[in-house]
Amino acid sequence: MDGKRVSALYGSINTVSVQGPDPVVTGISYDSRRTKKGDIYFALPGLHTDGHNFIPHAVAQGASGIVCSRLPEPKLRAASVCYVQVENPRTALSPISAAFYNYPSRELRIIGVTGTDGKSTTVFFIYQLLRSIQIQTGFLSTVHYLDDATVNPNPYRQSTPEAPEIHSILRNMRNNGKEAAVLEATSHGLSPKNNRLGDVEFDGAVFLNLTHEHLEFHKTFEQYRRDKALLFQGISSFGIVNGDDENAGYFRGATNKPVYSFSLRSPEADLWAKAVTPAGQGSRLVLVRGEETIETNINLPGRFHVEDLLAALLAVTVFTGKTLHDFRTTIPSLTSVPGRMETIQEGQPFSVIVDYAHTPGSFSSLLPSLKGQTTGKLITLFGSAGERDFDKREQQGHIASDYSDFVILTDEDPRGEEGMDILRDIARGCKDKTEGKELFLIPDRKEAMRTAFTLASPGDMVLLLGKGHETSILYGKGPIPWDESATARAVLREMGYTADNELETV
Numbered sequence: 001m002d003g004k005r006v007s008a009l010y011g012s013i014n015t016v017s018v019q020g021p022d023p024v025v026t027g028i029s030y031d032s033r034r035t036k037k038g039d040i041y042f043a044l045p046g047l048h049t050d051g052h053n054f055i056p057h058a059v060a061q062g063a064s065g066i067v068c069s070r071l072p073e074p075k076l077r078a079a080s081v082c083y084v085q086v087e088n089p090r091t092a093l094s095p096i097s098a099a100f101y102n103y104p105s106r107e108l109r110i111i112g113v114t115g116t117d118g119k120s121t122t123v124f125f126i127y128q129l130l131r132s133i134q135i136q137t138g139f140l141s142t143v144h145y146l147d148d149a150t151v152n153p154n155p156y157r158q159s160t161p162e163a164p165e166i167h168s169i170l171r172n173m174r175n176n177g178k179e180a181a182v183l184e185a186t187s188h189g190l191s192p193k194n195n196r197l198g199d200v201e202f203d204g205a206v207f208l209n210l211t212h213e214h215l216e217f218h219k220t221f222e223q224y225r226r227d228k229a230l231l232f233q234g235i236s237s238f239g240i241v242n243g244d245d246e247n248a249g250y251f252r253g254a255t256n257k258p259v260y261s262f263s264l265r266s267p268e269a270d271l272w273a274k275a276v277t278p279a280g281q282g283s284r285l286v287l288v289r290g291e292e293t294i295e296t297n298i299n300l301p302g303r304f305h306v307e308d309l310l311a312a313l314l315a316v317t318v319f320t321g322k323t324l325h326d327f328r329t330t331i332p333s334l335t336s337v338p339g340r341m342e343t344i345q346e347g348q349p350f351s352v353i354v355d356y357a358h359t360p361g362s363f364s365s366l367l368p369s370l371k372g373q374t375t376g377k378l379i380t381l382f383g384s385a386g387e388r389d390f391d392k393r394e395q396q397g398h399i400a401s402d403y404s405d406f407v408i409l410t411d412e413d414p415r416g417e418e419g420m421d422i423l424r425d426i427a428r429g430c431k432d433k434t435e436g437k438e439l440f441l442i443p444d445r446k447e448a449m450r451t452a453f454t455l456a457s458p459g460d461m462v463l464l465l466g467k468g469h470e471t472s473i474l475y476g477k478g479p480i481p482w483d484e485s486a487t488a489r490a491v492l493r494e495m496g497y498t499a500d501n502e503l504e505t506v
Helices: 006-012 052-061 089-100 120-131 162-174 220-231 248-252 303-320 360-372 391-403 419-429 445-455 484-494
Strands: 017-018 026-028 040-042 065-068 082-085 109-114 139-140 144-146 178-182 204-207 238-242 261-262 271-279 280-287 294-296 342-344 351-355 377-381 406-409 439-441 461-466 472-475 478-481
Touching: 006 017, 006 065, 006 082, 006 351, 017 461, 026 089, 040 052, 040 089, 052 065, 065 089, 082 377, 089 162, 109 120, 109 220, 109 461, 120 178, 120 303, 139 162, 139 294, 162 248, 204 220, 204 303, 204 406, 220 248, 220 271, 238 248, 238 271, 238 303, 248 261, 261 303, 271 303, 280 303, 294 377, 303 360, 342 484, 351 484, 360 377, 360 391, 377 391, 377 445, 391 406, 445 461, 445 484
Parallel strands: 026 040, 040 065, 065 082, 109 178, 109 204, 139 178, 204 238, 238 261, 261 271, 351 461, 377 406, 377 461, 406 439
Antiparallel strands: 017 082, 139 144, 271 280, 280 294, 342 351, 472 478
């Protein structure tokens, strides 16, 4: 990006005062350790520290501008630096990022996808469907993103990155010839507290579902829903809602643009799955939209994949004006994202599946479906995030206990909490399980896997839930590297299983 004068960036926001010269800014930072010469540094308040404490370090690193709510004392200000005082630096980060990157969302047609569960998969389905009809499309989800020609893992632990990263990725999309973009829109990203998506201009919005999640941040379910619905308030073209979710009417009412519904149950929906029957590892579908009916297959297991497909297909047909028939042969080739219903096979005589499911809603969708497909026992391994929504823990335990023969509780991301405290919170929901018999509390995730695999017999299914694609486990002292699928394979090999379906003998 070419540099811009500070005055060209703060013109779109309300400032309290501006002190100093008007230098050229060549980048945006909000971490003084990563600040480079020419950056404008945002002093963001945080949970554990305050960016204002690091203004001197950002200046020493070469920052040209500082955005802050409290100005340093005059004697502590650098003569070459512009100090922009605002009421809330975090709120200001989004409009300044959009201005710095020349408002890339105005040059793309953008669909946002929100909901508690299924966002990443739906984003990826929409991307694949648009690509199949030669619409150059980029995407950004919790799992991965594409802004040029290569799909890359999402390097941020935040599902929705901070505004500078979002607008940088959107600018790269446009510079690389993309016409459309699909973005995962999380409640954290939509919330005015963070304002990460506040200056992204969305054409369309998709609402999938709403269940218990992130109340440590939003405080109430009502606020969580209000923040999610902000996506619909800003759309310029259309909305898509899950007609089977009781919150669909709330999202429909958040916009005056046309809103279309999909359903697994109601023929009144704009897109209806008239029939869904098991077929191989997936489902055979009869889909109806108005006067049009098609038969096709989705080669991915579970009701949740069908729901995500309906959301994506309706969004794409509304977005492009295409018919269901235009995608009939594409649907069977759709693939899911890494860490979502990923099968692990190292020769063991039981099934092992890795999935990111980590909410009560995703448990309610996933576990009954897989229990119905399992001829043997269902063994479920999971944890719950530390310093996050405490109320969901017992709910997770209750749902897992209802559908699983064995429940193994283990670390997910304890952060600063004591891991065993989290596991005992979850265990309170496992009322029909006896610790040491059908219920095991093992903080070490690798050892928990070993226990799960040891309990498994031929024909059983082991579910490894909660980490999916993620590359670390967060502890109070910091993250440790983690790869759920690779660790599962390593444990199975250590137990003597080999890829030729036989146990090694010694």
